[in-house]
Amino acid sequence: xxxxxxxxxxxxxxxxxxxxxxxxxxxxxxxxxxxxxxxxxxxxxxxxxxxxxxxxxxxxxxxxxxxxxxxxxxxxxxxxxxxxxxxxxxxxxxxxxxxxxxxxxxxxxxxxxxxxxxxxxxxxxxxxxxxxxxxxxxxxxxxxxxxxxxxxxxxxxxxxxxxxxxxxxxxxxxxxxxxxxxxxxxxxxxxxxxxxxxxxxxxxxxxxxxxxxxxxxxxxxxxxxxxxx
Amino acid sequence: xxxxxxxxxxxxxxxxxxxxxxxxxxxxxxxxxxxxxxxxxxxxxxxxxxxxxxxxxxxxxxxxxxxxxxxxxxxxxxxxxxxxxxxxxxxxxxxxxxxxxxxxxxxxxxxxxxxxxxxxxxxxxxxxxxxxxxxxxxxxxxxxxxxxxxxxxxxxxxxxxxxxxxxxxxxxxxxxxxxxxxxxxxxxxxxxxxxxxxxxxxxxxxxxxxxxxxxxxxxxxxxxxxxxxxxxxxxx
Numbered sequence: 001x002x003x004x005x006x007x008x009x010x011x012x013x014x015x016x017x018x019x020x021x022x023x024x025x026x027x028x029x030x031x032x033x034x035x036x037x038x039x040x041x042x043x044x045x046x047x048x049x050x051x052x053x054x055x056x057x058x059x060x061x062x063x064x065x066x067x068x069x070x071x072x073x074x075x076x077x078x079x080x081x082x083x084x085x086x087x088x089x090x091x092x093x094x095x096x097x098x099x100x101x102x103x104x105x106x107x108x109x110x111x112x113x114x115x116x117x118x119x120x121x122x123x124x125x126x127x128x129x130x131x132x133x134x135x136x137x138x139x140x141x142x143x144x145x146x147x148x149x150x151x152x153x154x155x156x157x158x159x160x161x162x163x164x165x166x167x168x169x170x171x172x173x174x175x176x177x178x179x180x181x182x183x184x185x186x187x188x189x190x191x192x193x194x195x196x197x198x199x200x201x202x203x204x205x206x207x208x209x210x211x212x213x214x215x216x217x218x219x220x221x222x223x224x225x226x227x228x229x
Numbered sequence: 230x231x232x233x234x235x236x237x238x239x240x241x242x243x244x245x246x247x248x249x250x251x252x253x254x255x256x257x258x259x260x261x262x263x264x265x266x267x268x269x270x271x272x273x274x275x276x277x278x279x280x281x282x283x284x285x286x287x288x289x290x291x292x293x294x295x296x297x298x299x300x301x302x303x304x305x306x307x308x309x310x311x312x313x314x315x316x317x318x319x320x321x322x323x324x325x326x327x328x329x330x331x332x333x334x335x336x337x338x339x340x341x342x343x344x345x346x347x348x349x350x351x352x353x354x355x356x357x358x359x360x361x362x363x364x365x366x367x368x369x370x371x372x373x374x375x376x377x378x379x380x381x382x383x384x385x386x387x388x389x390x391x392x393x394x395x396x397x398x399x400x401x402x403x404x405x406x407x408x409x410x411x412x413x414x415x416x417x418x419x420x421x422x423x424x425x426x427x428x429x430x431x432x433x434x435x436x437x438x439x440x441x442x443x444x445x446x447x448x449x450x451x452x453x454x455x456x457x458x459x460x461x462x463x464x465x
Contacts, residue, residue: 016452016457017374017377018331018374018416032373034375044372046371060371061259061369061370061371062259062370063278063279091279091340155371
C-alpha cells in the first residue's frame with residue numbers, strides 16, 4: 001500500500017455513507033466527509049484515512065472524475081471543423097483543438113490526422129463551463145498506433161502506479177513493455193511481442209483485483225517469480 | 230390487541246423474513262446491489278453521474294435522480310405484461326422521492342444518475358426491497374450520500390400490526406382486512422417515504438412507525454454488512 005509509513009495514523013477502515021469516522025473538534029473534514037456537530041461523518045463508500053487530523057475517504061468504485069493535469073487515454077468520438085471530440089470515460093466528453101497538432105492540417109482533412117475510433121493519450125488542459133479541453137503538446141502524448149488497451153476501474157489507478165511509480169516500474173521491467181496508465185482507468189501497453197503485452201495485462205489485472213491488500217508490491221514480486229518459471 | 234395472534238408463516242408480529250444483500254451483482258454498471266426479503270428479490274443498477282440528455286432537462290443548480298422500477302414478467306405467478314404500467318411508473322417516482330433526501334445531488338449539476346430496479350421475484354413489499362437495493366447500489370457507485378435508506382412495510386391485519394408483509398398476508402380478509410404501510414427511514418430516524426393504503430388510527434400509525442424504526446435497524450445492519458463484505462471478498 002502506498003502509505004504504510006505510520007501504521008497507526010494512516011490506518012484505513014471501510015466506511016459507508018452516514019457512518020461516523022471520528023469524534024472531536026480537532027479533526028478536519030476532507031474529501032468524502034462532512035462535519036455534523038462534533039462528528040466527522042463519511043458521505044461515501046470507501047476507505048477512511050486520517051493524516052495530520054485531516055480525515056478523508058478514498059472511494060473504491062464509481063465513475064472517473066476528471067481533474068486538471070490528469071493524463072488520460074481516450075477514443076476519438078467525433079470530428080468537428082476545429083478539433084476532435086474525445087471520449088475519456090467520464091461524465092462529459094472532452095475536446096482536443098486543432099491548434100494542438102504541431103503541423104499544418106487541412107481543415108477538410110482532420111480525419112487524416114486522427115479518425116473516429118483512434119485512441120490517443122492526452123493531458124487535461126482545463127475544465128471549464130464549456131467542457132474539458134485536452135492537450136497533446138508534451139512528450140509521450142499523442143495518437144496511439146499499436147499495442148493493447150485495457151480498462152480498469154479508475155479508482156484503482158493509484159494502486160497500479162504504486163508509490164512514486166514503484167508498482168508500474170516493476171511491471172515495466174519484468175515484462176519489457178512500455179505502459180502508459182491513464183488516470184481514467186485506461187491503460188496502454190506496448191511491447192515487442194504480443195506475449196509480453198498479454199503478460200503485462202495479466203500482471204495489471206492481478207494488481208487491480210487485489211488493489212486494497214497491504215504489501216502488494218511484495219505480493220506482485222512473488223507472482224512474477226511464480227509466473228516466470 | 231389480540232395477544233395470541235398467529236401469522237400464516239408462524240413468524241412473530243415484529244419478525245422479519247430472512248434477508249440477504251449483495252453488492253456488485255451487475256459488473257457493467259457503475260454500482261449495483263441485490264436485496265431480498267424472503268421470496269421477494271430486487272436488483273438495482275446505477276449508471277452515472279452522466280450528462281443529462283435532452284439538454285432542456287438539465288438543472289444547473291443540482292443533479293437529477295432518475296429511478297425506474299420494473300417487475301420482470303416471471304416475477305409473479307400470473308405472467309405480467311412487460312413494459313411500463315401505471316403501477317410501475319408510480320413506484321419509480323416514489324423511489325426517487327424516497328432516495329432524493331439522502332443523495333447529495335448538488336455535487337453534480339447538469340447531470341443525472343440513473344437507477345434501474347428490477348424485481349426478479351415478488352412476494353409483497355417489492356418497493357421496499359427495491360429502495361433497499363437502490364440505496365446500496367448508489368453507495369456502491371461512489372455517489373455522495375448523507376446516509377443509507379432502509380425501507381420496510383408494516384402491515385395491519387385486522388387490528389394487529391405486523392412487520393414485513395407477505396403476499397398471503399396482504400390478501401388478508403378477516404375483520405378489517407389488511408392495510409399496507411411501506412416506510413423508509415434513514416439511520417438517524419428521519420422518514421424519507423411513507424405510504425398508507427387503507428385505514429388506520431392515529432395512535433396505531435405512530436406505533437407502526439416505531440415498529441418500522443426497529444425493523445430498519447436490522448435492515449441497516451444487513452446493508453452495512455453487504456458493503457463491507459464485498460470489499461473483503463475482493464482482497465482474497
